[in-house]
Amino acid sequence: MANIIHLLPDNIANQIAAGEVIQRPASAVKELLENSVDAGATEVKLFITDAGKALVQVIDNGKGMSEADAKMCFERHATSKIKNIDDLFSIKTMGFRGEALASIAAVAQVELKSKRAEDSLGTFVEIENSAVIKQEACAFQVGTSISMKNLFFNVPARRNFLKSNAAEMRHIVDEFIRVAMAFPNVFFSLTSNGQEVFHLEAGSLKQRIVQILGTQYNAKLVSVNEETDYMNIYGFVGKPETARKTRGDQYFFVNNRFIKSAYLNHAVNAAFNEMIAKDSFPSYVLYIDLDPSQVDINVHPTKQEIKFEDEKIIYAFVQAAVKHSLAQFSIAPSLDFTLNAEIQGLDAVSKPFTTDKKDAAVSSSLYKTFTQKNQAHFIEPSHSSELKHWKSFFDGNSNQSAEESIGANYATPKQQSITPNYQSKTLSIIPDTSLLQLHHTYIIASTNNGFILVHQQLAHERILYDRYSLAAHGQQMPTQQSLFPVELDLSGADAALLHDLLPDLLAIGYQLIPSGNNRFVIQGIPADILAGNEKHAIELLIEQFKHFSSDIKFSKREKLVRCMSRQQAIKTGQALTQKEMLVLVEELFSCSSPNVTPTGSPTYLEFKEDYLDRMFGR
Ligand code: ADP
Ligand code: MG
Numbered sequence: 001m002a003n004i005i006h007l008l009p010d011n012i013a014n015q016i017a018a019g020e021v022i023q024r025p026a027s028a029v030k031e032l033l034e035n036s037v038d039a040g041a042t043e044v045k046l047f048i049t050d051a052g053k054a055l056v057q058v059i060d061n062g063k064g065m066s067e068a069d070a071k072m073c074f075e076r077h078a079t080s081k082i083k084n085i086d087d088l089f090s091i092k093t094m095g096f097r098g099e100a101l102a103s104i105a106a107v108a109q110v111e112l113k114s115k116r117a118e119d120s121l122g123t124f125v126e127i128e129n130s131a132v133i134k135q136e137a138c139a140f141q142v143g144t145s146i147s148m149k150n151l152f153f154n155v156p157a158r159r160n161f162l163k164s165n166a167a168e169m170r171h172i173v174d175e176f177i178r179v180a181m182a183f184p185n186v187f188f189s190l191t192s193n194g195q196e197v198f199h200l201e202a203g204s205l206k207q208r209i210v211q212i213l214g215t216q217y218n219a220k221l222v223s224v225n226e227e228t229d230y231m232n233i234y235g236f237v238g239k240p241e242t243a244r245k246t247r248g249d250q251y252f253f254v255n256n257r258f259i260k261s262a263y264l265n266h267a268v269n270a271a272f273n274e275m276i277a278k279d280s281f282p283s284y285v286l287y288i289d290l291d292p293s294q295v296d297i298n299v300h301p302t303k304q305e306i307k308f309e310d311e312k313i314i315y316a317f318v319q320a321a322v323k324h325s326l327a328q329f330s331i332a333p334s335l336d337f338t339l340n341a342e343i344q345g346l347d348a349v350s351k352p353f354t355t356d357k358k359d360a361a362v363s364s365s366l367y368k369t370f371t372q373k374n375q376a377h378f379i380e381p382s383h384s385s386e387l388k389h390w391k392s393f394f395d396g397n398s399n400q401s402a403e404e405s406i407g408a409n410y411a412t413p414k415q416q417s418i419t420p421n422y423q424s425k426t427l428s429i430i431p432d433t434s435l436l437q438l439h440h441t442y443i444i445a446s447t448n449n450g451f452i453l454v455h456q457q458l459a460h461e462r463i464l465y466d467r468y469s470l471a472a473h474g475q476q477m478p479t480q481q482s483l484f485p486v487e488l489d490l491s492g493a494d495a496a497l498l499h500d501l502l503p504d505l506l507a508i509g510y511q512l513i514p515s516g517n518n519r520f521v522i523q524g525i526p527a528d529i530l531a532g533n534e535k536h537a538i539e540l541l542i543e544q545f546k547h548f549s550s551d552i553k554f555s556k557r558e559k560l561v562r563c564m565s566r567q568q569a570i571k572t573g574q575a576l577t578q579k580e581m582l583v584l585v586e587e588l589f590s591c592s593s594p595n596v597t598p599t600g601s602p603t604y605l606e607f608k609e610d611y612l613d614r615m616f617g618r
Contacts, residue, residue: 011130014076014106015155021103024162025052026171028108028148031100033179033188036060038081038093039144042202043187050193051165052172053151061143064116070123071132074110076102089293094257101146106130107158108151114144129154173197177212178258181251181285184208209236209285213249217242217283224286226321230313231290233321237268238283243276249283254295256287260304267315271322274599284322288314429589435581441572443581450608456581457572459588459603464565466591468508472557477509479524486522486535488512494542495520501545504557508564510538540567562598 008016022028029046036044039062049055065073072078079098082088088096104110105127115122122140126133152159162168169192176198180188184205190198200211210218221236238249250268252259272282296307308314428448436444443454471477490498495518502512509526525534544563570576576584588594588603596602 011106014102014130017076017099018103018106019158021099022107022151024171025056025151025168026175028052028056028100028104028151029058029172030175030179031095031104032056032058032146032148033176034094035100035146036062036144037179037183037186038095039063041143041186044189046176046188046190048169048172048190048192051168053159053162053165053168055147055149056151056172057145057147059143059145061141064119064142064144065114065123066116066119067123067137070112070114070125071135073101073112074105074125074127074130074132078102091292092255102130104146104148107153107155109149109153111147111149112144113138113140115140115142117142178251181208181212182253182256182258182287205234205287206236213283213285222325224321224325226317226324228317231288231294231317233286233288233317235286236284237272237286237322237325240272240275240282242283243272243280244283245280247281249285250281251285253285253287254306255289255292257306258304259306261306263311263315264318267318268322271319271326273323275326286318286322288318290314429585435578435585437576437581439572440575443576443585445581445585447606449610450606450612452604452606454585454588454604455572455602456574456576456584457569458597458601459584459594460569461565461597462591462594462603463584463587464568465561465598468561468564471508472504472561474507476507478527479509479511480527481511481524482522482534487515488520488522488535488538490518490520490542492518494518497542497545498538501556501560504560507557508560512538537567565598 021031025048029048029052033044033046036058039060041060041062043061045059047055047057047059069080075098077098078101079096081093081096081098082091101110106129110125110127112125112127113122121137123135124138124140125135152162173190176188176190180186180198180200184207185202187202188198188200189196198212200208203211206221206223209221217238220239220242222239223234223236225234226232235253242249250265252261252264268282268284268286276282294309296309429452430446430448433446437456438444441456443456443459445452445454467477495514498512498520499514502514505512509524511522511524513521513523515521520538522534522538525537541560541563544567545559570584594603
């Protein structure tokens with residue numbers, strides 16, 4: 001019998017291999033744009049005809065190619081970017097596989113023009129089915145132009161798989177944006193069927209992002225910037241109000257490479273915490289730079305996933321960096337800044353990377369955010385933000401009338417920009433002056449230079465949160481023993497849940513003893529809770545906890561603490577005595593972050609004397 005195995009001809013092998021790299025016009029766009037960037041271009045122009053089905057052309061002013069290279073670049077595994085396997089671990093270019101141009105040449109008609117600065121004439125090369133059909137000298141400016149025509153002209157089955165022009169164009173724009181965002185110092189343009197769709201002048205990162213995402217983002221970006229020995233994170237996150245119902249403007253770049261990472265996305269979401277609605281997505285454009293040896297980019301060329309040497313650290317850094325910047329811009333309640341306990345405990349997070357790097361690391365701000373006693377929420381004092389709003393309010397050039405402005409702002413206390421910053425140095429309550437309760441909701445207290453309006457329920461929620469958190473993390477709360485222990489009968493599921501919570505409940509002062517058959521005996525309750533309705537309190541707690549429990553971003557303890565503090569807080573409508581008001585206000589200001597509740601609502605508003613004077617035109 002004859003042997004049946006034979007080698008495939010080059011052009012067929014190339015066509016098959018090309019399927020991996022060039023799946024649609026957008027794949028070629030990405031590869032060509034990246035090649036231009038790798039070639040050091042400062043100007044890159046993309047021309048598209050018929051959603052790339054007829055033409056994808058990229059013209060750059062990069063370093064160009066020699067006559068021999070202009071032909072060589074279309075060979076499979078032809079690359080100038082790596083020489084040996086070790087180079088793989090220090091990749092600084094976007095490409096390195098030497099597959100893109102070979103793939104494009106296998107499935108399209110290609111024309112290349114290129115010239116280097118040192119050559120007087122450029123080279124023109126025409127390729128079809130992986131074969132050079134024409135090569136000649138030509139006049140050309142320094143740089144390279146590559147045209148890919150009639151994609152899949154020789155693989156009709158694949159051409160049929162292309163989507164509508166609108167869909168393919170969408171993919172092209174996505175790829176264009178990703179490259180353009182990664183290199184703001186390079187000019188990019190995109191022209192489709194003769195019409196210029198993008199014209200992106202080289203500029204700052206913020207300019208580039210606003211150019212791409214739209215000017216509505218201009219005042220709505222908060223910058224993120226943390227540097228450590230291990231990695232740098234920079235970029236922008238959109239203020240909470242830019243969150244969208246669809247997963248739209250979310251971009252992560254690692255060493256300038258666009259990546260998709262559900263894991264890192266989760267880290268950002270977690271940093272936004274409860275500042276945005278559950279079903280909406282924050283916008284962000286974040287760049288992570290780290291030693292290339294810490295990243296495995298040697299995954300599939302068209303995959304946007306990435307493997308990190310240590311994912312958990314990256315997660316923690318991303319989360320902390322975003323939280324930190326939201327806090328610095330007074331957008332986030334600072335108390336939310338405790339890191340997930342699991343991550344906090346990691347050596348890599350709680351200790352500097354190596355002892356010899358310790359000094360450098362200790363001085364980096366991100367390291368501090370991790371180590372100042374769990375205070376990833378450490379906030380550098382901001383001097384300007386407090387006054388900003390009031391300034392524009394009083395400035396004659398504000399468009400709003402004073403009335404509108406007051407109305408608008410006080411009607412939406414969630415708007416964080418008006419939350420006064422608490423500064424312990426400047427704010428102190430005047431002792432021995434009487435406090436005033438308004439509508440059984442607000443407490444007015446005189447301060448050394450004005451007065452504050454405290455929301456009794458929100459303030460108490462903050463106080464309890466701090467107290468329970470402390471208890472949950474070690475300082476057990478005193479328990480008062482019940483004289484007449486109450487029995488609690490639960491459903492099987494609730495009993496199982498409560499079982500799980502027993503140790504945490506004990507930490508905050510609830511002593512519950514299981515007595516079989518889904519029954520518990522309440523032996524003791526936290527010392528500062530009025531005895532009498534403990535049964536109801538526990539049932540309510542279980543209910544709220546269930547509500548919360550799909551929320552994976554909080555630990556069990558954190559959820560419990562949040563439920564408890566909300567549940568036990570004095571409600572509005574309750575009359576308070578002078579003594580009670582005084583204790584409440586004093587306790588509020590001994591909290592770590594007196595100005596906000598754990599979920600970000602302001603607890604009080606401050607009215608300073610000079611504001612008041614100016615309001616009365618004095
Ligand atoms: P890779 O980018 O992985 O090296 P490619 O197939 O994309 O592989 O490109 C092959 C080679 O062709 C590159 O290594 C580079 O030397 C050269 N090249 C490609 N595009 C350009 C360009 N626009 N300007 C200059 N050289 C280029
Ligand atoms: Mg390449």
